[in-house]
Amino acid sequence: MSKSIVILGAGFTGLPLAHKLLKYTAPKPGIKLKVVLVTPSSKFYWNLAATRGVIPGAIPDDQLFLDIKSALPQYPSSHFELFLGRATDVDASANTVRVALNNGSQQTVVYDHLVIATGSHISSNLPYKLLGSYEETLEALHSLQDRIDEAKSIVVAGAGPTGVEAAGEIAAAYGTTKEVTLINSSEHVLHASNVLPSVAQSVERDLRKLGVNVISNTKVISTRNADPTENHGMSPRKTDLVLSNGKAIAADCYLPLFGVAVNTQFLPEQWLDKDGNLKQGKTMRVEGTTNVWGIGDVGNLEPKQVVNTDAQIIYLAETLDRILTGKHNTIKEYKPLNKTMIFISMGPRHATGQIGNWKLWSWMVNYVKGRRIFVDEAPDYPIDLLRDSSRIRGETWLFQSEGIYAEDENRELDIVLDFLRTYGNPESACDTLSLCEQYYHDGGKRTGFGRDFNFSRRRGILSYLAEQGDEVVLAFFLASGEHDTNFTDGTLRTPLLWAVKNGHEAAVTLLLEKGAELESGDSSGRTPLLWAVENGHEAVVRLLLEKGAELESGDSSGRTPLSWAARNKREAVVRLLREKGVEKSKIVTLTREQLHSA
Ligand SMILES: Cc1cc2nc3c(=O)[nH]c(=O)nc-3n(C[C@H](O)[C@H](O)[C@H](O)COP(=O)(O)OP(=O)(O)OC[C@H]3O[C@@H](n4cnc5c(N)ncnc54)[C@H](O)[C@@H]3O)c2cc1C
Incomplete structure (x- = not known):
């Protein structure tokens, strides 16, 4: 009997997962599989480069946004269907999803297995991630580019990876022609990312070199003239900010980059934890369900980073394959990586990174990420994972080199095996x-x-x-x-x-x-x-x-x-x-x- 796997979201996880199922599972003898992909955006957004992409002219639109249809080879319509629209409701008892199509009509899609890969967005709705359709996101991105270009003073709030990179990229691009301020609620940047003190210090040093004014142990407690619900979260021309240190500052362009919200509002409440993340069990199945799965940023298994998603995609594709081929009892548990992995670039010349307890040499992170922010990898992204290997070659390269170049805080001898376990195909006798x-x-x-x-x-x-x-x-x-x-x-x-x-x-x-x-x-x-x-x-x-x-x-x-x-x-x-x-x-x-x- 024909089975259908409905994947909601065609981002860093949904797209390669669809591709893998179509390429490997659908053609297997005795399998009748249809993969349905639902996404409001006709383009895949290479948002890893968005912190540089918001600078006018830094990265062409067609390198930031890649056409989904042409990224997927021509699978027969009996195997694959793409709906451009947004899932608005799931009826778990009927195994159906309601989709508001971009053309204004409604569609009910029936599933045997539902994969939720709807990712996340910046809480302030800034276009560092997709905002609905491609057209809406592009418009917001261009508008932000204009704002950044015009502004003399820019305040970034939030010193997590996105805030740090955003401030660093702008300062690197404009030098002293703009006053860039980064508001950091903790003593050191990247506090919530669990980085080594030496990594945080290195980033702070780079930010200082770039002329970014970092205000630590401070929060923005109120803004005047800012209306984050309009204009995709961008404030009007001038925003007055009141800070928790009692001071007030004004910004021509205010970028609140301190919160990430998961795209799970349309899902049944019992599937979600208190922060809105999908409650994933040990097999990435949503708790309390038999046929609903979560992958990527929506889940609560791992930090919300692409460096974790390769292994998740490989695992879930294999698990679904086992289920469809009647090998339920061979399903293994997913093993989260549980390792800090972070690569920060601030313009083409400043970068810092960490893998596990290793601080990577700056020039090396710069070599693999800082120069091009992986935009060269984007076109092959969905296809590369078919080989069960890491898509982002630069990061793979860093993994490979860490044993040699990382500054040794605590040497971990199992690092290479870890890499292979996560990124290699353990069954291949390569x-x-x-x-x-x-x-x-x-x-x-x-x-x-x-x-x-x-x-x-x-x-x-x-x-x-x-x-x-x-x-x-x-x-x-x-x-x-x-x-x-x-x-x-x-x-x-x-x-x-x-x-x-x-x-x-x-x-x-x-x-x-x-x-x-x-x-x-x-x-x-x-x-x-x-x-x-x-x-x-x-x-x-x-x-x-x-x-x-x-x-x-x-x-x-x-x-x-x-x-x-x-x-x-x-x-x-x-x-x-x-x-x-x-x-x-x-x-x-x-x-x-x-x-x-x-
Ligand atoms: C500026 C920035 C830089 C980053 N840099 C790095 C980095 O260097 N390294 C790293 O490891 N991680 C990085 N990340 C994190 C990384 O982007 C995410 O971990 C990754 O995008 C998660 O993939 P995903 O498939 O879960 O979600 P996404 O890639 O966000 O994809 C979600 C998909 O779901 C769709 N969708 C949303 N709502 C619905 C709905 N209701 N119905 C149907 N479809 C829907 C969206 O249109 C999209 O296609 C960065 C994040 C940001 C914001």
Whole structure:
């Protein structure tokens, strides 16, 4: 019998979930599935970049808003239906949802399973998230852009991630031409995000550098001339603010960014907790129901962040698949990540981040988020998750690099496995996973980059990892596809040369598998084989020869592998080379003694 899964909301969770069910579950033999997606907005809003998007000209509209229909491949209408409208009521006893369609008509949609993915909005209705339809949101965004552009003084209230980024982005874009003030109700910024003191201090330092005036331990207690219900929460030209510290300030543009409200007003009260969040059970099913599920910001399982939603989508798609294929008894519990993860960018040059108890290096967060706020990732967003991997490659990259670059407050050795558990597909026997498991089974070695380590970008990360022989972390970096396997440093050494030079056999194998050039020589013409021979790494020499390394190639002085082996008294290597057929006569520039030992 045909089953229908109705998904309310096509944001960061609803859209990829629909895609996954349509791609994997719907075509399974014996399954008749229809996925119905309900959303008031015809476009998906890449709101992660909204704090920069509110600055006129900073991000084009078509990079902030992506067409939902074209993001989904052409699934047959028997499998997929999209309703542009807003769910207004759910009748749980009849398994129906009422939808107010954007064209003014009403629609009743019947479901076998209902997934609520309606997300949240900024309490003041500022367009940092969707406000109803795409057209309404765009209009509000343009209007806010104009207000920000015209204003001489801007006051942001709320020093959570959105408030901090909003103030930082505006200050970074306009410099001293605008007076930007951030009102913070606590002693330090990001108080409610549970960040390390060092992370909060780093953000505060950046804000100061950008010229933002942070007023701490203070709340806005009243506003005059502001009417948050009109004009999408934007105040009129001038707003007078009365602060809890007894002072009053005026703002040309006031941005209240201190509250997030979940979009659950239309749901039965018994499904909601006191803050309006859906009460999710351990399988993400709404408590007291058998066929209603919550995902993303609407739920009460995890903090309201995209960094948590990848795992939720993968889990819920799999759970629904198991139910539809009659494997109810194999459903597992969802395991929340329970880890602080935050990436704050304030303009293209200032950023700070934290994963677990690790404060990330600012330049690194800046590299992955600050420069473009992931807008390049947006078009592939719904599709990427089909591979059960993290969509936001930058964040994945940070995960991968944290073991090396994070400033160590409390080193957590399980970080890489955690990453794989959350973002990888535990059932796939991919090389990286088995390598990683082996790594931990063996006790886990750490790459030896301490606080005093100086990273030169000219050398590139792969070269350091290859030198250290940390094949696990190296594997992650190579898998990210963001690094050139044959990147050369100032002396033309490739990562392969570094791994070979230090005799790291596993790293050499990995690099060769990933396309490292076997004969790429450094500035003195020494190839990987010459380095391996010179340093007497017999196993690596053997490996390179098996891969077809050129036996007779010499360096810029004409020294061949056999010459180097003899010169450095690498007897085992000399024997190996001769076994492979190198003739003694090919040895050049040798002393009599060296020749004798060969
Ligand atoms: C400015 C800003 C920056 C952020 N940056 C980050 C970041 O860097 N990293 C991070 O991890 N998180 C970040 N977040 C949080 C992130 O945006 C949310 O966690 C994410 O959007 C949640 O996804 P979702 O699918 O639950 O909801 P949403 O993405 O909000 O999607 C909700 C969907 O439901 C639809 N909808 C709403 N009401 C109804 C209804 N009644 N009927 C039908 N459909 C409805 C909406 O139109 C939308 O399609 C940021 C949030 C903001 C505001």
